[in-house]
Amino acid sequence: MSTAPHQHRLAAGIDLGTTNSIVATVRNGIAVVLSDGKGRGLLPSIVRYKADGGVDVGYAAQSAQAADPRNTIVSVKRFMGRGQKDVSHIESMPYDFVDAGGMVRLRTVAGVKSPVEISAEILKSLGARAEASLGGELVGTVITVPAYFDDAQRQATKDAATLAGLNVLRLLNEPTAAAIAYGLDNSSEGIYAVFDLGGGTFDISILKLSRGVFEVLATNGDASLGGDDFDQRVYCWILDDAKISFPSIEDTRHLLLKAREAKEMLTSHDEAPIHAALRSGEQVDLTLKIDTFADITKTLISKTLAPTRRALRDAGLTVDDVKGVVMVGGATRMPQVQRAVAEYFKQEPLTNLDPEKVVALGAAMQANVLAGNRAGADDWLLLDVIPLSLGLETMGGLTEKVIPRNSTIPIAKAQEFTTFKDGQTAMSFHVVQGERELVSDCRSLAKFELRGIPPMVAGAARIRVTFQVDADGLLSVSAREMTSGVEASIRVKPSYGLTDDEIAGMLKESIDHVGDDVQARNLREQQVEAQRLIEAVEAALDADGGLLRPDERADIDEEIAALRKRISATDHRAIKAGIDSLNAATQDFAARRMDLGVKRALRGHKVIELKL
Amino acid sequence: MVPDFSQDFFALFGLKRAYRIDAARLDQAYHELQGQVHPDRHAHLPDTDKRLSMQWATQVNEAYRTLKKPLLRANYLLRLAGTDTDHESNTTMSPEFLMEQMEWREAVAEARAAGEHHELEKLMQRLVKHASAIRNEVEASLDTQKNYAAAADAVRRLMFIEKLEHEIEDALEALES
Numbered sequence: 001m002s003t004a005p006h007q008h009r010l011a012a013g014i015d016l017g018t019t020n021s022i023v024a025t026v027r028n029g030i031a032v033v034l035s036d037g038k039g040r041g042l043l044p045s046i047v048r049y050k051a052d053g054g055v056d057v058g059y060a061a062q063s064a065q066a067a068d069p070r071n072t073i074v075s076v077k078r079f080m081g082r083g084q085k086d087v088s089h090i091e092s093m094p095y096d097f098v099d100a101g102g103m104v105r106l107r108t109v110a111g112v113k114s115p116v117e118i119s120a121e122i123l124k125s126l127g128a129r130a131e132a133s134l135g136g137e138l139v140g141t142v143i144t145v146p147a148y149f150d151d152a153q154r155q156a157t158k159d160a161a162t163l164a165g166l167n168v169l170r171l172l173n174e175p176t177a178a179a180i181a182y183g184l185d186n187s188s189e190g191i192y193a194v195f196d197l198g199g200g201t202f203d204i205s206i207l208k209l210s211r212g213v214f215e216v217l218a219t220n221g222d223a224s225l226g227g228d229d230f231d232q233r234v235y236c237w238i239l240d241d242a243k244i245s246f247p248s249i250e251d252t253r254h255l256l257l258k259a260r261e262a263k264e265m266l267t268s269h270d271e272a273p274i275h276a277a278l279r280s281g282e283q284v285d286l287t288l289k290i291d292t293f294a295d296i297t298k299t300l301i302s303k304t305l306a307p308t309r310r311a312l313r314d315a316g317l318t319v320d321d322v323k324g325v326v327m328v329g330g331a332t333r334m335p336q337v338q339r340a341v342a343e344y345f346k347q348e349p350l351t352n353l354d355p356e357k358v359v360a361l362g363a364a365m366q367a368n369v370l371a372g373n374r375a376g377a378d379d380w381l382l383l384d385v386i387p388l389s390l391g392l393e394t395m396g397g398l399t400e401k402v403i404p405r406n407s408t409i410p411i412a413k414a415q416e417f418t419t420f421k422d423g424q425t426a427m428s429f430h431v432v433q434g435e436r437e438l439v440s441d442c443r444s445l446a447k448f449e450l451r452g453i454p455p456m457v458a459g460a461a462r463i464r465v466t467f468q469v470d471a472d473g474l475l476s477v478s479a480r481e482m483t484s485g486v487e488a489s490i491r492v493k494p495s496y497g498l499t500d501d502e503i504a505g506m507l508k509e510s511i512d513h514v515g516d517d518v519q520a521r522n523l524r525e526q527q528v529e530a531q532r533l534i535e536a537v538e539a540a541l542d543a544d545g546g547l548l549r550p551d552e553r554a555d556i557d558e559e560i561a562a563l564r565k566r567i568s569a570t571d572h573r574a575i576k577a578g579i580d581s582l583n584a585a586t587q588d589f590a591a592r593r594m595d596l597g598v599k600r601a602l603r604g605h606k607v608i609e610l611k612l
Numbered sequence: 613m614v615p616d617f618s619q620d621f622f623a624l625f626g627l628k629r630a631y632r633i634d635a636a637r638l639d640q641a642y643h644e645l646q647g648q649v650h651p652d653r654h655a656h657l658p659d660t661d662k663r664l665s666m667q668w669a670t671q672v673n674e675a676y677r678t679l680k681k682p683l684l685r686a687n688y689l690l691r692l693a694g695t696d697t698d699h700e701s702n703t704t705m706s707p708e709f710l711m712e713q714m715e716w717r718e719a720v721a722e723a724r725a726a727g728e729h730h731e732l733e734k735l736m737q738r739l740v741k742h743a744s745a746i747r748n749e750v751e752a753s754l755d756t757q758k759n760y761a762a763a764a765d766a767v768r769r770l771m772f773i774e775k776l777e778h779e780i781e782d783a784l785e786a787l788e789s
Contacts, residue, residue: 009656140656169655213643306788313781372656381647408677410651410670435785470666471651533658583660590661594668597648 007535009139011169011371012130013177013363016122016143016157018077018226019199019330021045022357023126024364025134026373031181031361034133041357043129045199047121048072049110057125069094069253071108075228076122078200079104079115080160081152081496088224089232092256094249103156103496116156116498117506120163127166137528140169142367144359146201147173148221148307148387150433151445151475152496158472159503169370171472174198175205176216176384177362178328182353183209184365184380190323191217193311195341195349196359197304198329200226204308206315206322212380218314218406219387220307225300227263227331233296234259234288238274242284251278262288267333294336301340308344314406325349330356383408386473392465393430393439402467405435412468416482419463423455427463431477444495448477454484526575530567533579534560537586540593547592559585620692621675631689631754633679642676683774686750686767695760709769716776724783732787736780743773 012034015022020042024033033041040059048061049071056064065072073095078087084099096107105112123143130138143166145157154171161168175194182188188209196203203221207214235256239247247255255276262272266288276284312318325341327349332338341349353361366382385408391401392415403413419427427450434442453461462482469475480486498506537560545553563578622629625641647653649668654661678684690696716739723731746766753763 170652211643309788310785313784366652370652370655379647381643381650382652383646383650408673410666411673412670468666468670471669536657579658583658586658587660590657591664594649594661594664 009371009373010134010136011140011367012138013142013360013367014126015360015363017045017199018075019045021122021126022360023130024360026364026368031364033357033360034129036129043126045122046074047118049108051109053110055121057121066250066254069249070096073118075200076115076118081156083496092252094253116160119160123161123164123166127164139371140167142170142172142363143168144172144174144177144363146223147175147203147205147219148223150388150443154473155497159498163506169367172363172366173384174359175203176382178326178358179207179214180365181358181362182326191321193322193325194328195325196328197331198226200228202226202304204311206311215383216385218311219385220311222303222307225303229300230263230297231256231259234262237296241286248279266290266293301336305344319345327351328355328358386469388433389435390433390467390475393432397439399432399437399439399442409469409473410471412466414464414466417463418459419461420458422458425453425455426451446494450479452486453481454486522572526572527567530563530575530579533582544593548589556585617671621679624675631686631751638679645672682747683770689754690760690764693760695764713772720779727787729787732780732784739773739777746770
């Protein structure tokens with residue numbers, strides 16, 4: 001269904017980065033980064049919780065990070081969907097971690113916070129920036145995630161957006177977003193590699209670009225490797241060289257900042273001075289030479305090349321097939337990274353787009369079309385993949401792969417199981433993600449229990465478990481007993497995620513906190529939704545009304561009129577009921593229209609056939 | 613409400629039902645179909661449309677994957693012809709073939725244990741050649757001779773070979789990390 005013309009829907013693309021975040025939008029057909037009041041495009045991904053209950057995000061939080069490290073959270077992206085034991089360099093982090101199993105949490109002056117809540121603060125700030133700058137409410141956003149993020153990390157990101165009150169049109173893989181921005185800018189065709197080394201994550205994606213289709217052939221990476229690790233190496237070198245054995249948490253944060261400054265300086269200089277005054281009064285005065293820097297970070301570079309080899313092999317290609325290598329992420333500014341990439345791919349990498357902004361720009365372009373602002377030239381298609389295999393635990397702690405990595409999404413796969421005891425009415429499943437054979441070496445995503453299986457003799461029940469991965473790369477699992485047709489109930493317990501109840505609780509808390517009128521908000525949302533639906537249906541009727549019999553048409557017209565009447569009422573539930581009812585009434589119509597769309601596509605195809 | 617996916621995958625992509633296919637045309641037809649049904653085309657629409665679109669795109673992906681991969685395509689053709697290759701019990705592989713398999717397997721295990729990266733790659737190259745010869749057999753028996761029993765036998769051998777290929781890939785990966 002197309003939308004009414006001349007109505008530009010406000011949409012934004014958000015690059016939720018480890019170090020910095022960016023929001024961008026398409027204005028007059030051009031993707032632009034939205035700046036804050038002081039003209040700054042980047043928002044440092046830093047959140048500070050204050051004793052008075054206030055929250056600082058971005059530069060304000062950054063300036064307090066050395067003074068108040070415990071309550072000032074940097075690089076929260078590293079904690080998303082992660083347990084405490086998964087976090088590297090945890091020993092040099094100044095936070096008060098709460099390990100209650102599942103996703104790690106941090107105790108701050110404002111209470112215990114989940115990484116999802118902390119990320120939501122960053123997203124809220126960017127959403128507000130976009131709405132202020134665009135002068136209206138956002139219809140939707142595209143939020144980027146590292147391609148190598150697993151299901152728990154993706155889900156955590158989506159939950160953060162929900163908490164921030166943003167409507168997520170799509171989670172988009174960062175390298176794919178960069179490929180859109182780059183490919184459309186240069187009308188590129190052929191095989192491209194996107195080498196994306198950010199603040200805390202590394203992705204390598206191999207894409208085939210052809211006539212407006214961006215097809216990811218394979219992706220690989222390391223979800224905890226990035227610029228931060230280079231800082232960490234320099235920091236360790238400082239401690240070593242200056243013979244500091246037990247730095248305070250304030251000194252640690254201070255020296256990490258100095259380490260990063262030195263790293264950045266070395267992109268354009270041969271050496272960088274490091275001066276720092278420690279709390280003890282001790283002075284640090286060192287010079288880091290570029291050769292030393294390259295030497296102490298050599299192993300990090302090689303950690304990017306192993307996934308690169310794997311991605312190429314999975315794509316069934318060699319370096320000679322690669323037409324260009326697009327560099328993405330601030331960390332690709334380091335000369336030794338560029339050198340290593342050039343050497344491996346036997347060609348100079350492409351750096352003509354700002355590696356820090358290209359992801360947000362691509363996300364903005366995608367948000368624009370997903371929101372329904374598709375113009376004639378915006379006819380591109382993205383075909384992306386899941387980065388890691390999805391499977392189930394079987395007997396003996398082994399993994400059985402259900403969906404292999406690099407499968408194009410959306411994808412669904414079903415597997416059948418049976419009961420092994422007479423009269424068994426329940427079964428447990430453990431969903432994991434990863435490539436290793438042992439369950440203990442994979443990421444645990446969730447455990448769920450199937451209840452209500454009709455009692456039968458052992459082996460008689462046929463339980464079909466279906467994995468569905470949607471276009472966001474998110475997994476949902478359903479199960480059904482096939483002989484009886486009973487849809488058994490599932491209780492899912494995410495291993496490193498928040499339950500729906502927890503999200504609802506946080507949402508309620510945050511709404512209570514700002515004293516927002518929930519009723520009014522719900523009402524407004526439903527009114528907007530109802531209006532949107534009516535417009536969409538009417539546009540569809542204009543275009544393809546001929547697909548309906550007169551009585552079917554009359555039913556739909558009646559539903560539209562009924563919903564219209566309800567919009568002006570004040571009961572959001574009544575509007576919601578009207579929306580559901582109109583949705584149900586147009587379901588067949590929508591299916592027929594899609595069918596027609598496919599037939600049109602196929603017809604076009606037949607013409608080609610005849611010519612051959 | 614469920615769209616008509618009853619036609620076979622070849623018809624879905626406007627291709628002739630045969631093992632030998634024009635890969636470029638398959639790709640093009642796939643892109644055209646996804647261009648219609650992909651969830652990105654329906655992201656601004658009500659949930660009903662989004663659900664339908666996901667279902668459709670999922671099926672188109674499945675159909676594409678089935679036709680794109682030679683082994684899956686051969687299997688699918690055999691299924692359409694009423695010959696099932698899923699059950700290994702419905703035939704016994706020749707002892708020569710099984711012996712050969714064991715030798716391959718041992719060679720891979722040895723190279724893996726010794727960390728012989730180069731040796732693994734050499735094995736892989738030989739295996740790829742081997743697989744390509746069997747694929748020619750599959751093509752001849754499916755498209756020319758219509759000998760489905762012979763095709764099923766070749767397909768089963770191909771399954772073994774592909775399994776071995778995966779083993780080598782895993783070994784290479786293990787050596788690299």
